[in-house]
Amino acid sequence: MIIFAAMNRGEIVETINNFLIEEFEVEEDKIQPEANLRDTLELDSLDYVDLVVVIEQNFNFKVAAEDFQNIHTFNDFYNYCESNAVDKQSA
C-alpha cells in the first residue's frame, strides 16, 4: 500500500523531476523552473494522458484535462501539483 505522506515543496519538486527523468526520459539539465514544459518534454496529446497517470500514482489526485491549459512552465507544474497534493492531504 502506498502511503501519501505530506510533502513539502522541495520533496514535490524532486518527485516530479524524478518521474519526468525516469518516465518521460527528459535530460536532467533541461529541467529549468522557467522552461516550457510542453516543448522541453516534446509532449503530444497522448503524453498528457501519461502525465495524468504518473501524477495520480505519485500524488494521489486526478488531473482534469483542462487544468493543463494553465500549466506552461515547470514552475507552473510544480505549483499546480503542490496545491492539489496539499488539498488532497488536508482533505
Next chain:
Amino acid sequence: MNRVVVTGLGIYSCIGQNIEMVRESLYEGRSGIVLDTERKEKGFRSGLTGMVPPVNLKGILDRRSRIGLAEQGEYAYLSTLEALNQSGLDQEMLEKYKAGILFGNDSSAKAVIEANDTIRLKKDTTLLGSGSIFQSMNCTVNMNLATIFKLKGINFTVSAACASGSHSIGLGYLFIKWGLQDCIICGGAQETNYMAFGSFDGLSAFSVREDRPTAASRPFDRDRDGLVPSGGAATVILESYDSAVKRGATILAEIIGYGFSSNGDHISNSSVDGQEKSLELSLKDAGLAASEIDYINAHATSTPGGDATEAQAIDKVFGDHKPLVSSTKSMTGHECWMAGASEIVYGITMMQNGFVAPNINFENPDEHSAKLNIASKTVDKKIRNFLSNSFGFGGTNSSLILKNPL
C-alpha cells in the same frame, strides 16, 4: 509472376534468443520447457511452459515506441531487428522498397486483462495510460512495428489461431509473387504470460508430465498427453528474387509453395481430409512431386488426437516416399500464433546447415506415427526442399514449401 525469396531471419524463443543460439539448440536437441510454479498457485492444471527471457527495451527504443508494445511485441521487435540486420535492409531501403508487414498474432490477453483490472480498481479509464490501447488490440505487433520501422507498404495482422504465423508468410509470398510488393516483413508472435493460456489450460489440452518438464512435449510418441504452451517471436524477410539479386542480398531460401484449406467441421478437432488438401495444394503450387520433399517440419503439438490426424495426412500424401519428419515443438513447446513463422525459421536454419533437428522424446510410435520416418535423433542431411505444416482451431490449415537456393 515473381519468385519470392527469404533474405533475413530473426528469432526470440525458449530455445534461443538469436539465430545462432537456436541453430545450436536445434542441432543438440535442447528443450526450452520448464515448470512455472506460479501457474500452479493460480490453479492451472499444468504449470509447464516454454521459458522465454523477459525483454527490457529501455535505452534501445524511445518511450513512445516502447509503451505501445505488449510482451509479444517486444519479442517481435527483437526478432525483426535481427532479421533486418541479416537482410542488410536499412531504413532508407525499407522506404525505397515501400516495405510492408504481415504479422501473425491472435491475442493480447495480458494487456487486456491488466487494463480491465485497473478500470475495476480505479473506476477511471484515463488511468490506463496512453499505451494500453496499442498493446491491447490484436494488431498490436503490426501497428507498433510498422510505426517503429516507418513502413509504407501493406500493413495488417493475420489472426488464424495456431496457423497465424504460417498464413502471414503465405500471404506475404502471394503479395510478392503477384507483383504487389517487393519486400514484406512477415512473422508471428506469441505472448508467454499465464493470462494468455488460462482458457487453453481449462480444456485439459496441456501435458501434466510436470516431473520432467523437458520430456513433457513428445509429439508422435505413443505416451504423449498434451501440448506445452510456449511463445516468443519469429521474423522472416520476404523479397522478390529480382530485388534481392539487384541489391546483392544473400538468398537464404526460396518460397515455392503455399497450400491452405479449411476443415469446415469441428471447432477444435483436426481433419485428415482438410490437412491432406493443404499438403496437396502446396505441392501443386510448388510444382513438386512428393518425392522431392526431403523433410517435413510437422505441426504435431503432442496432443493425442492432433498428432494422429497429421500422421495419417502425411502418410496419405507422402507414404510412398517417407521423407524425414520431426516436430520442433518437442523442444520448443507449442509457440501458437508464432509457431508457423518460427518453424520456417527453424526449417531454413536446418536447410542452411545441412541437418534435420530431432523430434526429441519420441520413444515409441503409435499405430499412425509408426508409418512415418520420424527423426528421433539429429540427422546430418542436405535438404533440397522442406515443407512446414501449421494447423489451428476453427479448422484452418496451412502448408509452406521452401527450396534450398544452393
